[in-house]
Amino acid sequence: MNEKNPGVQADQETVTSIRGSNQSGMRAHNERLVLSILRRLGPMAKADIARMTGLSAQTVSVIMRALETDGLLAKGEPVRGRVGQPSVPMHLDPAGAFFFGLKIGRRSLDMVLTNFLGEVQSRLHRIHAYPTPEATLEFALSGVDELTAQLSPRDRDRISGLGIAIPFQLWDWAKSIGVPEDAMASWRHVDIQADLAARLTFPVYLQNDASAACGAELVFGTSQKPQDFIYFYIGYFIGGGIVLNGSLFSGKSGNAGAIGSMPIASGGEVHQLIDIASLSVLERRLRTAGHSADSLWPSPETWQVDDGILDDWIDLTAAGIASAVLSATTLIDFEAALIDGWIPETVRRAIVARTRHHLGQHNLAGISPPQISEGTAGPDARALGAASLPLSMRFLVDQNAIMKLA
Amino acid sequence: MNEKNPGVQADQETVTSIRGSNQSGMRAHNERLVLSILRRLGPMAKADIARMTGLSAQTVSVIMRALETDGLLAKGEPVRGRVGQPSVPMHLDPAGAFFFGLKIGRRSLDMVLTNFLGEVQSRLHRIHAYPTPEATLEFALSGVDELTAQLSPRDRDRISGLGIAIPFQLWDWAKSIGVPEDAMASWRHVDIQADLAARLTFPVYLQNDASAACGAELVFGTSQKPQDFIYFYIGYFIGGGIVLNGSLFSGKSGNAGAIGSMPIASGGEVHQLIDIASLSVLERRLRTAGHSADSLWPSPETWQVDDGILDDWIDLTAAGIASAVLSATTLIDFEAALIDGWIPETVRRAIVARTRHHLGQHNLAGISPPQISEGTAGPDARALGAASLPLSMRFLVDQNAIMKLA
DNA sequence: ATTAAATAAATCACTCTTATTTATTATTGA
DNA sequence: TCAATAATAAATAAGAGTGATTTATTTAAT
Structure with a gap:
């Protein structure tokens, strides 16, 4: 990359x-x-x-x-x-087609193999201290072999591609996650998409992890979705995606919907959303209070977190998201905002409820506020979204690919 | 409507x-x-x-x-x-085609007839205390007749349509502009587009006035424009438009890019952009200081305005626009922001310069800020944009019209 | 002689129109 | 009540029509 x-x-x-x-x-x-x-x-x-x-x-x-x-x-x-x-x-x-989705995460690598409906056929999971391009490449290639072997010969020919969901500007993480700078710096000059494409027989696509999660919601999500919606994925850092005219909108740099940088006025000061509504904030608060934050990462359903700290974080996060939704809606009249993340369902529900409440507190003159709902793809949205990439590319109409001028 | x-x-x-x-x-x-x-x-x-x-x-x-x-x-x-x-x-x-553009404004009605290149062939202008549907209809119909008569018989057959640029929620104006409420209320139940279409032989389109101005920039503007940009038109109230994939994006309700409602943090408080960066603000400040604001409306080039008040307003407006640009860019990575309005060229230049300055003061982490430039369509952008509507509909590819799901 | 633009003729791919077949429900009359 | 008939709708086959492509030719320049 x-x-x-x-x-x-x-x-x-x-x-x-x-x-x-x-x-x-x-x-x-x-x-x-x-x-x-x-x-x-x-x-x-x-x-x-x-x-x-x-x-x-x-x-x-x-x-x-x-x-x-x-x-x-x-x-x-x-x-x-x-x-x-x-x-x-x-x-x-x-069984019409099969897709690989590779999620490169702060704590782990995940690979899924899905069928044409986005149902996970099999999956691989590898925990790491921090991601490196070399380990990722090795994991991906051996993973493809391993999961391919589980398919019948008939189905193997129907593998249509691999999608990669990767955080935005991985190399800037080093300081935030306490990892040697040069370990992460190697990502800056690696083109993992090209490296994988060169070794695989099917096409390889790459996208920001939160946008990918949004794609999972769009392609595989079970809810009735409007033409235009905004999507939030709460991971180690919060990210998002936007859907316009029923298609994921990526923008020229692929950075559209990277709502982490949104300015949020909070208690007189202006912060960026990423510093308010991310799991990193929850982790830091737990640590500061002398608790372990380790239970956050293996699976959202096994969180063991102090209720008071969690409730505070939920409220802070919801307030931040509500502000972001408001700003976003004044620019584009989204009909819905979906919230999902690496969080338990109960937390997701609470965040949605609090976000609705905070949104109602704002000055809504001239605005028809969007419906706030829970995402339906769940914690795995990023890997699923990665798998949805080759599907979209090959089998779905794309609003945004008709006319591109230089 | x-x-x-x-x-x-x-x-x-x-x-x-x-x-x-x-x-x-x-x-x-x-x-x-x-x-x-x-x-x-x-x-x-x-x-x-x-x-x-x-x-x-x-x-x-x-x-x-x-x-x-x-x-x-x-x-x-x-x-x-x-x-x-x-x-x-x-x-x-x-001479390939001709288009009518009708602008319904706070102080006047304007009609232009343009050729295929957006060059104004002839124009009509009628000042009023406030717009009414009846007077507008009469002006439009007689205007179409009058301007049509000026075309050669060959060119008359080439008239391809009429576009209307009308402010958003006209009926909410009454209180702001000191006009009887019921005079404006009649707009609420009038469908001026249908009324005109019923009396004319060519298609009639309607759009928010600021979005129309954006369309003028997109279709007729002389600058090199990127695929995605945001546009501000400073009129009696500020408005805007957004261009995605080289096409004007209107959203489901046609209200996309109605950036007037954007929340702007200013001096500890949160205001809406419309209350900060509109000519109405300048008018009020002039009046409060005991000056006349009448010179604002006939033509931007004949403004006679106190320099101190103007400079303050320019700075306030630029700060507001800079905040709006920042919020917008975190959502969609616009490559450019264009600013135009019912303002003298010197003021436009000053606002652009101040906006660049204010933008630089913000926290730009994770953002590649867009190029801030002056619009090229000028004060008439709204009427021109109205004329660009039938042109776009009939002669240009529209990114956003390919697939619309219920 | 070479190159590139422009166009003509023949071919090919895909959708449309029209007509037919198939399978079902609704109506009728003894 | 129940067969015969009509009506309706889905699905498809055959042939027509449209527009892009391929191949070959002409034109006008260096």
């Missing part, structure tokens, strides 16, 4: 030119459209898709039969009871 | 369904692509467009000859001096 911020790298062609569309592009678009609709709205008959897309019934018939032949779609039980020929709902075939 | 915020109304079909693409859509897209490229990058030969779009030379040849036949493109002088057949740069034909 070079000095630039992490982001899904588009090939040079796409960035410096504006693609015209041709027949194959048209067909590809329509196929992605069908898959996107089925993913979002659930099983539908061919006639339903035709009505929804405005395509002719015949065209949809051809496209969906082809997708079925490709193993991406499967027939459901015919629906009887209405006049006319019974409709056959088509759904995504879970 | 109904209770909903103003915004370019997409037809119901587009909003509730997801269109598939077909051959005519493909051709239309490619034609818009050619026009968009020529508008943005200037005259180019067919071969250049082919290389840039990835379309075959033959396809581009066919498309561009058709556009030339339609009168939208014209040949330039062949470029000799290089090996091979001389290339013939093609440019937009100024």
Whole structure:
């Protein structure tokens, strides 16, 4: 990875030119459209898709039969009871494709293998003192081999890519996490995406970890999501992502939605959100109070944390997020804000409730505040989101990839 | 206009369904692509467009000859001096199409007629104490007749639409501008877009006035613009617009970029940007100091304003905008922020300079601050932007209109 | 002779229109 | 009550139409 911020790298062609569309592009678009609709709205008959897309019934018939032949779609039980020929709902075939997701974290490396629906088939987990490029590369390559071996030969050919979720500016961490500066500095000049791509037979994508988590919510999340929403993932540092027109928005540098730097007025002073609403804050407070913070990291469900300190942190975090939501909503009229993180479900619920409360305290003149809800992807959102990257790239329509000017 | 915020109304079909693409859509897209490229990058030969779009030379040849036949493109002088057949740069034909722009303002109604390049052909201006729907309708209809009559019969057929730039929630103004509440309340239930569309033979579009100004900058502006930028228009109230992926982003309610509500921490208190960086603030300060503020409105170039009060207001405004830019940039990594308004060029320059200064005072950790620049459309940006609406709708590719889910 | 732009003709890919088949429910009349 | 018939809707097949691509040719310059 070079000095630039992490982001899904588009090939040079796409960035410096504006693609015209041709027949194959048209067909590809329509196929992605069908898959996107089925993913979002659930099983539908061919006639339903035709009505929804405005395509002719015949065209949809051809496209969906082809997708079925490709193993991406499967027939459901015919629906009887209405006049006319019974409709056959088509759904995504879970075994239509498989994806690797690699999460590079402060405390561990995680790899998941998911099916076409984002269901985790198998996973690997390795704890470390701090991440290094060498160990990450080794973990990823051996992990791919190990997890691939668990698939049937038929399914192995259906692996469509690997996504990497990596924190923003890893090298700046050193001071915050008490690790030798030069250990982290090596990340600055490594292009882990290219290194992995060179050794693997399928495409490799890379994205900021919080944006990836947002992608998991968008692609695999179970809630009814609006076209535009903002997403917060509370990890060692808080991060986020934004969805516009139903697609993850990354911006030129891939740094869009890196809401950690948002200025938050708190008690007369202005702080950055990252210094208010991160697990690092909770860890520090626990340590300062003489408690151990070690239980935070293995799994959110096994936290053993002083209630008073936790409640204070929840309130502080919620207040910070509420401020961030407010600022964000004045710029873009998000309909929803989703909150998730490496936190127990009870804590997530409490943060959502407190955030709603704090939001109500602000001056909302001229603003229609978004619905605050819990994320549905959970603690694993980052790894799942990594796996969603190759899926999105290959099988879903992307609002933001149509016209890019130099 | 109904209770909903103003915004370019997409037809119901587009909003509730997801269109598939077909051959005519493909051709239309490619034609818009050619026009968009020529508008943005200037005259180019067919071969250049082919290389840039990835379309075959033959396809581009066919498309561009058709556009030339339609009168939208014209040949330039062949470029000799290089090996091979001389290339013939093609440019937009100024008389390719004409557009009406109607600006509904606090102090006046303005109508412009522009050509395909956004050059104003003729204009109308009517001062009022406050806007009413009836007077606006009458002004617009008689204005369309009057300005149409000035075109040649050939050009009359090339009028492609009318755009309306109207302030957000006009009816809330009453208290601020000292006008009877019920006079403004009538706006709440009027759909001026529909009323005009019913009486005109070409399409009518409507948008928030500041967003429209942003559109003028995007479509007609002369500066090199990045893919993503934020725009501020300082009118009686400040407003703005945001451009993502090279297209104006309006959001679901059409209220995106309504940056007036942004919370700004200033002197320990939190205010909304609209109460800090608007001409209404300057007007009030002038009045409070016993000066007349009447010179503000006829034309920015004839302002007669106390220097001390003006300088203070410039600094306050710049500080507010700097805070807003900072908040906005943490959410979306804008590459540029443009500032324009109903202000003299000297004031615009001063505000930009002060905004740069104030931005530098903030904590910029983790942020690459955008370039702050002056807008290039000037005081008339709102009316021009209104005229750019039908142009964009008919002749330019729109990033944000590809896939809309219910 | 070489290079590059521009275009013509033939081909190909994909969607659309029209017509047909299939499977079901609704209606009718003895 | 129940078969026969009508109506409805899904699905698909065949052929037409549109637009981009490929290949080859012309034109005009160095």
